[in-house]
C-alpha cells in the first residue's frame with residue numbers, strides 16, 4: 001500500500017479539510033433527527049399561539065400542527081369570513097382546542113397595531129397566556145417583474161407584508177410573550193431561500209434578508225435582557241401553497257408537512273435554520289456553488305416563470 005498519502009503535507013491538508021467538512025455537515029444534518037422542544041412553551045390547555053397569515057398555505061399548516069400539539073390558536077388574516085371558516089375547521093378537527101381570530105390587513109398598517117395586545121388579551125380572556133408567535137404572513141405582491149415595473153404601492157405592500165408588520169406585531173406582543181416564568185415565550189419568523197438575493201423578486205428577496213437580520217438581532221437582545229423569550233428564523237424553500245402554486249414533490253412539500261418540520265426544529269440550538277431537511281440539502285448549493293453559477297441557474301428558472309406569468313396574463317386579457 002502507498003503510505004505517502006499520510007506523509008505528504010497536501011494530502012494531510014486535504015484529509016483534514018474533508019474530515020472538518022464531514023464533521024460540519026454531520027452536525028447540521030443531525031438536527032433533523034433530534035426531537036423538537038416545542039413542548040417547553042406549552043402547558044396544554046392554557047397556552048396560546050398566534051399565527052399571522054393563518055387562513056391559507058403554511059400559516060394554516062402551522063395552525064393545524066399547533067392545535068395537534070396542544071396549543072389554543074389565534075388565527076390572523078385580513079378576511080373575517082375566511083378566518084371564521086378556518087377557525088371552524090380547526091374546532092371540528094381538534095374539539096378540545098380553543099381558537100380566536102384577529103382581522104387586520106397588514107398592508108398600510110398604522111399605530112392601530114398597538115391595539116393588538118389588548119385584542120389578544122381579550123381573546124385569551126384570562127384563561128392562559130400567549131407563549132408562541134409565528135410570524136408567517138408574507139409573499140410577493142407582484143412576482144416575476146423587474147424593479148422598475150413595480151408601482152410605488154407594490155413596493156410598499158411587499159415591505160409591509162414581509163417586514164414592517166413582523167417588526168410591529170413582535171414589538172407589540174413581546175411583553176405578553178415575556179409574562180411567564182423561565183423560558184416561556186417563543187417567536188418564530190418565516191424566512192426564505194430568496195434571502196440570498198434573487199432577480200425578478202428583488203424587493204421580496206430583500207425583505208427576507210431583513211427577516212434574518214431582525215431574527216438574529218432580536219434573539220441577541222432578548223438573551224441580553226434575560227426576557228425568557230426565544231427567537232428563531234425558519235428558512236423555507238419551495239412549498240406548494242395558494243401563494244406558490246406548483247407541483248408538490250420531495251423538495252416541494254405541502255403546507256402541513258412543512259409546518260410540522262418547522263415546529264420540529266424548535267430547540268435545535270440554531271437561531272436560523274432550514275426548517276425542512278430537503279430544503280437544507282438544496283440550500284447547501286447556495287453555500288457551496290459560486291454565486292455566478294447559481295445566479296445563471298436561478299435567473300433561467302425565474303425568467304421562465306416570468307414568461308409563463310406574462311402569457312397567462314395575455315390569455316386572461318383575450319378571454
Ligand SMILES: NC(=O)c1ccc[n+]([C@@H]2O[C@H](COP(=O)([O-])OP(=O)(O)OC[C@H]3O[C@@H](n4cnc5c(N)ncnc54)[C@H](OP(=O)(O)O)[C@@H]3O)[C@@H](O)[C@H]2O)c1
Nearest residue numbers: 053055056057058078105106138139192238239241243244
Ligand atoms: N410557498 C413558498 O414556496 C414559500 C417559500 C419560501 C418562503 N415562503 C414564506 O412562507 C410564508 C407563507 O407563504 P405561503 O406560500 O403559505 O403564503 P400564501 O399561501 O400566499 O398565504 C399567505 C397568508 O397570508 C395572508 N395575507 C396575505 N396578505 C395579507 C395581508 N395584506 N393582510 C393580512 N393577511 C394577509 C393570506 O390571507 P388571504 O387568505 O386573505 O389571502 C394567507 O393567509 C411567507 O412568509 C412566505 O414568504 C413561502
